[in-house]
Amino acid sequence: MKKVFVCIVCVCLVCLLVSCGRKITPNEPFDLADGVIVEEYKEMEFTVCSYNIKGGEATISSINKIKDNMQSVGADIAGLQEVDHLSNRTNKQDFLSIFKEQSSLANVAYFPIDLQGFGDTYGLAQISRTKLSKSHSFKLPYPYEYEKVEVEKRIVIRSLVIINGVQIAFYNTHLSYENVKMPNGKSVREAQFEYLLELLNNDPCPYKVVTGDFNVENFDEYELFENNGYNIVNNENSKFDTYRGDDSSFNAIDNIIYSNRLELKMCDMLEDNCSDHNMLYAKFKTIK
Numbered sequence: 001m002k003k004v005f006v007c008i009v010c011v012c013l014v015c016l017l018v019s020c021g022r023k024i025t026p027n028e029p030f031d032l033a034d035g036v037i038v039e040e041y042k043e044m045e046f047t048v049c050s051y052n053i054k055g056g057e058a059t060i061s062s063i064n065k066i067k068d069n070m071q072s073v074g075a076d077i078a079g080l081q082e083v084d085h086l087s088n089r090t091n092k093q094d095f096l097s098i099f100k101e102q103s104s105l106a107n108v109a110y111f112p113i114d115l116q117g118f119g120d121t122y123g124l125a126q127i128s129r130t131k132l133s134k135s136h137s138f139k140l141p142y143p144y145e146y147e148k149v150e151v152e153k154r155i156v157i158r159s160l161v162i163i164n165g166v167q168i169a170f171y172n173t174h175l176s177y178e179n180v181k182m183p184n185g186k187s188v189r190e191a192q193f194e195y196l197l198e199l200l201n202n203d204p205c206p207y208k209v210v211t212g213d214f215n216v217e218n219f220d221e222y223e224l225f226e227n228n229g230y231n232i233v234n235n236e237n238s239k240f241d242t243y244r245g246d247d248s249s250f251n252a253i254d255n256i257i258y259s260n261r262l263e264l265k266m267c268d269m270l271e272d273n274c275s276d277h278n279m280l281y282a283k284f285k286t287i288k
Contacts, residue, residue, distance in 0.1 A: 021116050021147030027139050032203045035134040035160050037167050044164035045265060045285045046076040050211035050254050052174070052242075052277035055082030055122060056089050063095045065274035067103045070127075073270065073281045076163050078105060079172030079211030080125040085110055087121035099127045111137035111157045116149055124157050126172050132159040138199065140173070141191035143180050151178050151188075156196055156212075160205065166286055169205035171196070177215040189215065193224050200230065200259070207286060210257040213277065217250050222257075229260045233267045233282045240269040242278045254280045263287045 049070045053063065070078050084090040100106050105127040112120035126132060140154040147153060156173035173196065176188045186194075200208055216222070222232050233256040234240050241251035254277060258264065267282035 021149065023146055024139075024142050024144065024153075030136055030138070032158075032199070036169070036203075036205045038204065038206065039167075041286070041288050042166050043286055044166050045283055046163045046166075046168070047074050047281060047283045048209050048211060048256055049073065049075045049078035049279055049281040050081075050172075050213075050256055051078060051279045052081040052213045052254060052275060053083060053095075054275040054277065055084050056087075058084055058090055058093075058095060058275075060093060060095075060098070062274040063098050064102075065272060066279070067098055067105070069270050069272055069274070069279050070281075071104055073268075073279075075105060075281065076130075077126065077128045077161060077168070077170055077209075079170075080127065081172070081174040081213045083110065083123055083125045085112070085121055085123065085125075087118065096125060103127075104129055107132050107161075109135035109157065109159050111135075111155060113153055113155050115152060116147060124155060124172050124174060126157060126159050126170060128159075128161050128163075128170075130162055132161050132170075135159040138195075140175070141182060141188060141195055143182050143188045151180055152176065154192060156199065156210075158199070158203075166207060167205060169203050169208045171199070171208070171210040171212075173210065173212040173214075175212065175214045175216075189221070193221065197224055197228060197230075200257075201228070206259065206261045208259040209262070209284070211255075212257075213254050215253050216255075219252070222255070225257055230257050231260065231264065232257055233264065234280060238267065240267075240278070240280055242269055242280050244273070244276050244278060254278075256280060256282050258282075258284060261287055 112123035242254035243251040
C-alpha cells in the first residue's frame with residue numbers, strides 16, 4: 001500500500017510540474033543606449049512591413065510568396081510573427097534561409113519565445129536590407145509565476161538598423177490574445193503595452209518603429225501610446241482588417257507604432273492567402 005501511495009504521489013508531482021512548467025524569470029539588464037548614434041538631422045524615407053506568417057502551417061511556397069510580397073512594396077525592414085524555425089511541425093524547414101539567400105532582405109535576426117515543447121523552434125524575426133545590430137529579446141509580462149500551457153509567453157525584439165544613412169530603433173512583437181489578469185488586476189495585454197512603452201521611452205534613438213500582431217479588441221487599447229507621443233498606422237480613420245479569419249469580432253489586429261520624429265507618407269494592406277493575416281506596410285519620412 002505504501003508503494004502504491006508513493007507512486008501516486010510521484011505521478012501527481014510529475015503532472016503538477018508538467019502543468020506548471022518552468023519558473024518565469026526576469027529580464028537581464030540591457031543598455032538601450034549601447035550602439036545608438038544621435039547625429040544631425042537627415043531627411044530620408046523608408047518602408048516597413050508587418051506580417052504574421054501563420055506558424056505551424058507555413059510552407060516553402062507560402063514563405064516565398066511572403067518574401068515576394070514584401071519585396072514588391074520595396075520593404076527596407078519587416079517584422080515577422082509566428083515564425084517556425086527548423087521545427088518538427090513544419091518538417092524542420094529552414095524558412096529564414098529563403099530571406100537570407102533568395103531576397104533583398106537578407107539580414108535576419110531571430111529569437112525564440114521558448115515555449116514548452118517548442119524550445120528554440122518558434123519565435124519572432126526581423127529582416128532587413130541592411131545590417132541589424134545590437135539585436136536583443138525582452139520577455140513581456142506574464143500573469144503567473146510558472147509557465148502554463150494555456151497561456152503563451154511573449155517577447156519583444158529590438159534591433160538597431162541604419163537605413164539610407166539614418167539609424168532606426170526597430171521593434172517587433174506579438175502580444176497575448178488570452179483574456180487573463182496580472183496579479184495587480186490589469187489585463188496581461190495592458191501590462192505588455194505598458195512594458196513596451198517603457199522600453200520605447202527609455203530608448204534614446206529618436207526614430208522608432210514597432211511592428212506586431214497586437215491582438216487588440218479595439219483601437220482604444222492604443223491610447224497609451226497615442227497619449228505619450230506615438231502614432232499608429234492602423235486606426236479608426238484608416239482601418240485595415242489584416243486578420244483573415246472569421247473567429248474574431250475585431251480583425252484590425254496588426255499594426256505599426258511609430259515615434260513622433262517620423263511622418264507617415266502612406267500605408268496599405270496587401271491581401272494574399274499565403275497566411276491567415278494580410279501584410280500591413282507603411283512608408284515613413286524622418287522629420288525634425
